[in-house]
Amino acid sequence: xxxxxxxxxxAAALFSVGxxxxxxxxxxxxxxxxxxxxxNAVNINLVAFSRAQGTxxxxxxxxxxxxxxxxxxxxxxxxxxxxxxxxxxxxxxEANELSG
Amino acid sequence: MGLSALTWAxxxxxxxxxxxxxxxxxxxLRRRGTPATWLSIAAVVVSFIAAIQLxxxxxxxxxxxxxxxxxxxxxxxxxxxxxxxxxxxxxIPMLLVLTTVAMCVQVFxxxxxxxxxxxxxxxxxxxxxxxxxxxxxxxxxxxxLELFIGWELVGLTSYLLIGFYYQKQSAARAAIKAFWVxxxxxxxxxxxxxxxxxxxxxxxxxxxxxPAWAAPITLLMFLGVMGKSAQFPLHIWLPNAMEGPTPVxxxxxxxxxxxxxxxxxxxxxxxxxxxxxxLTAMAWIGGFTALFAAIVAVVQTDIKRVLxxxxxxxxxxxxxxxxxGSVMGGFFHLTTHAFFKALLFxxxGSVIHAVHSxxxxxxxxxxxxxxxxxxxxxxxxxxxxxxPGFAGFFSKDLVLEAVQEKGLWLxxxxxxxxxxxxxxxxxxxxxxxxxxxxxxxxEHAHEGGMAMALPMLLLAAGSVGAGWFGSxxxxxxxxxxxxxxxxxxxGASALGLLGIGLAWWxxxxxxxxxxxxxxxxIGELARSGAVDRFFEIGYxxxxxxxxxxxxxxxRYVVDGVINFSGWLTIMAGRRLxxxxxxxxxxxxxxxxxxAVVLAAWGLFR
Numbered sequence: 131x132x133x134x135x136x137x138x139x140x141a142a143a144l145f146s147v148g149x150x151x152x153x154x155x156x157x158x159x160x161x162x163x164x165x166x167x168x169x170n171a172v173n174i175n176l177v178a179f180s181r182a183q184g185t186x187x188x189x190x191x192x193x194x195x196x197x198x199x200x201x202x203x204x205x206x207x208x209x210x211x212x213x214x215x216x217x218x219x220x221x222x223x224e225a226n227e228l229s230g
Numbered sequence: 231m232g233l234s235a236l237t238w239a240x241x242x243x244x245x246x247x248x249x250x251x252x253x254x255x256x257x258x259l260r261r262r263g264t265p266a267t268w269l270s271i272a273a274v275v276v277s278f279i280a281a282i283q284l285x286x287x288x289x290x291x292x293x294x295x296x297x298x299x300x301x302x303x304x305x306x307x308x309x310x311x312x313x314x315x316x317x318x319x320x321x322i323p324m325l326l327v328l329t330t331v332a333m334c335v336q337v338f339x340x341x342x343x344x345x346x347x348x349x350x351x352x353x354x355x356x357x358x359x360x361x362x363x364x365x366x367x368x369x370x371x372x373x374x375l376e377l378f379i380g381w382e383l384v385g386l387t388s389y390l391l392i393g394f395y396y397q398k399q400s401a402a403r404a405a406i407k408a409f410w411v412x413x414x415x416x417x418x419x420x421x422x423x424x425x426x427x428x429x430x431x432x433x434x435x436x437x438x439x440x441p442a443w444a445a446p447i448t449l450l451m452f453l454g455v456m457g458k459s460a461q462f463p464l465h466i467w468l469p470n471a472m473e474g475p476t477p478v479x480x481x482x483x484x485x486x487x488x489x490x491x492x493x494x495x496x497x498x499x500x501x502x503x504x505x506x507x508x509l510t511a512m513a514w515i516g517g518f519t520a521l522f523a524a525i526v527a528v529v530q531t532d533i534k535r536v537l538x539x540x541x542x543x544x545x546x547x548x549x550x551x552x553x554x555g556s557v558m559g560g561f562f563h564l565t566t567h568a569f570f571k572a573l574l575f576x577x578x579g580s581v582i583h584a585v586h587s588x589x590x591x592x593x594x595x596x597x598x599x600x601x602x603x604x605x606x607x608x609x610x611x612x613x614x615x616x617x618p619g620f621a622g623f624f625s626k627d628l629v630l631e632a633v634q635e636k637g638l639w640l641x642x643x644x645x646x647x648x649x650x651x652x653x654x655x656x657x658x659x660x661x662x663x664x665x666x667x668x669x670x671x672x673e674h675a676h677e678g679g680m681a682m683a684l685p686m687l688l689l690a691a692g693s694v695g696a697g698w699f700g701s702x703x704x705x706x707x708x709x710x711x712x713x714x715x716x717x718x719x720x721g722a723s724a725l726g727l728l729g730i731g732l733a734w735w736x737x738x739x740x741x742x743x744x745x746x747x748x749x750x751x752i753g754e755l756a757r758s759g760a761v762d763r764f765f766e767i768g769y770x771x772x773x774x775x776x777x778x779x780x781x782x783x784x785r786y787v788v789d790g791v792i793n794f795s796g797w798l799t800i801m802a803g804r805r806l807x808x809x810x811x812x813x814x815x816x817x818x819x820x821x822x823x824x825a826v827v828l829a830a831w832g833l834f835r
Contacts, residue, residue: 222813
């Protein structure tokens with residue numbers, strides 16, 4: 131059986147890529163995709179630990195997590211659409227005032 | 231009636247308060263004048279009846295003491311002070327004097343103030359009711375703190391009533407002067423009370439002071455007494471206070487409010503008796519004031535100012551007696567003085583009402599036109615001069631004996647000379663005002679009607695009768711006193727008669743002798759206000775310089791610290807606001823950086 135830490139390294143790399151994307155993207159859609167990458171890195175961790183422990187609990191959690199992530203993306207995209215409607219662009223660094 | 235002593239006392243105290251509140255709050259009542267007048271008089275009559283009830287029960291059982299108090303000012307270690315009523319042989323007689331004189335004066339004012347506009351009369355009676363309440367609080371107080379509250383209440387009403395004719399600049403200034411001087415003196419009283427609490431842990435007067443503190447505490451309190459009871463050099467406000475309506479002078483600035491100082495010494499005598507230094511100082515200041523004020527009274531031309539200086543002088547007697555350790559002497563003279571001096575002022579008010587002038591030279595020959603006023607004025611004058619049989623004779627005799635017994639020879643000599651001068655100056659007033667040729671002001675003078683006559687008659691009865699009640703008063707007070715003729719008393723009376731005779735020789739005959747021309751420069755000096763000048767210099771050179779120094783400190787040091795910290799905050803805010811960019815990614819970066827730092831800390835700890 132393959133050791134656990136390659137999965138964890140993959141997950142860490144994926145998470146870091148996600149963070150980099152969140153911090154560096156100006157486009158709200160790009161940020162959402164990066165957030166998805168971070169969420170999936172967490173999912174990989176869940177599955178990897180589940181396999182190392184030999185139980186199905188982590189996999190169950192992973193399925194939950196995917197479901198919730200989907201809902202979150204829906205909300206996030208809705209916000210992006212609203213942002214677009216009010217500003218005609220989706221650049222987050224331009225939208226830095228609450229009153230708009 | 232079967233009401234308890236406490237009920238009577240509360241009735242005496244709270245009815246005038248109720249009247250004052252109603253007059254203050256119900257504007258139409260005040261504006262229309264007459265309803266306020268009758269409300270106030272009804273309240274003071276209720277107080278008077280209650281005081282009589284209390285006095286008669288005290289006469290029946292002289293040693294009773296009723297103390298009824300509530301917790302007040304709770305603190306971590308129990309109650310700091312209590313508030314309530316103390317009825318005993320000191321407070322009850324004083325309450326009776328207060329309500330009697332207040333009632334007489336309020337009824338007298340019906341006639342005296344009749345020409346005032348209605349709103350002014352409403353205001354006047356509102357102040358009067360408030361005064362009776364304030365003085366009641368002072369008199370019935372069970373501790374120094376509550377006494378002080380009453381003390382300031384009467385100080386306030388004194389200010390309001392001196393400045394009653396506030397459109398007149400001199401009256402407004404006189405009110406401020408009175409307030410200023412008495413507040414200055416009150417600083418002493420406040421410090422004394424604070425020190426009393428700090429050293430003994432209570433506000434009562436039946437406490438043993440630490441020996442080292444006895445003199446400072448009582449001397450500070452005596453400073454308050456000097457301001458209130460117009461003792462030299464803080465007497466300067468009293469002559470100016472005569473700017474108020476004359477009935478006010480009778481009530482506040484002769485009979486009761488200025489007596490508050492003497493009353494406090496009588497009341498808190500257990501404290502004052504602990505410091506021989508203070509007692510000696512009191513005897514000397516009292517003696518000096520008695521003589522000084524009597525000299526100044528001789529040369530005044532304004533009838534009310536003669537009486538004002540006379541009041542200073544008589545309070546000097548009381549303070550001197552208290553300094554000699556004779557509480558009975560001081561208190562007895564306070565009581566009799568309240569009657570005859572209030573009567574003198576009401577008589578003067580009646581004359582002023584008729585002549586429309588305060589100047590003695592505008593009077594003259596009033597005896598024929600105002601028979602009643604001149605009769606009662608002469609009775610009061612005889613009482614003041616200490617002629618045997620009248621009230622002042624008994625009490626002055628007791629004062630003089632007490633001072634003599636203590637061997638305070640210089641104060642005693644001052645008092646004896648003052649006794650002579652007293653008779654001379656009051657004789658001068660009587661002869662100038664009521665005898666001789668009448669001036670053209672006095673030609674149409676007439677009596678002021680029943681409202682003015684009845685109170686004067688009542689007070690005249692007091693001026694004759696109060697002296698005979700010395701032994702009852704002593705019994706109420708818990709002392710023994712029997713009147714007996716002494717060489718001192720006879721000597722003082724002889725001096726008094728001599729003074730009256732001399733006044734007749736100079737002012738009562740058709741021709742004036744030139745022997746008294748030397749008085750003119752003294753008069754000039756007295757009117758120039760040398761003592762006032764002294765305070766003025768003290769004020770300009772001392773207080774104003776000190777104030778501007780403190781002002782500078784406040785503006786540049788105290789405010790500087792505040793302004794600097796404000797500036798610092800603003801600057802810090804300007805720098806710190808850069809962190810709030812509004813840019814989501816900056817926040818995310820901060821969160822992640824924080825997480826990394828925490829993780830690193832967790833790893834390498």
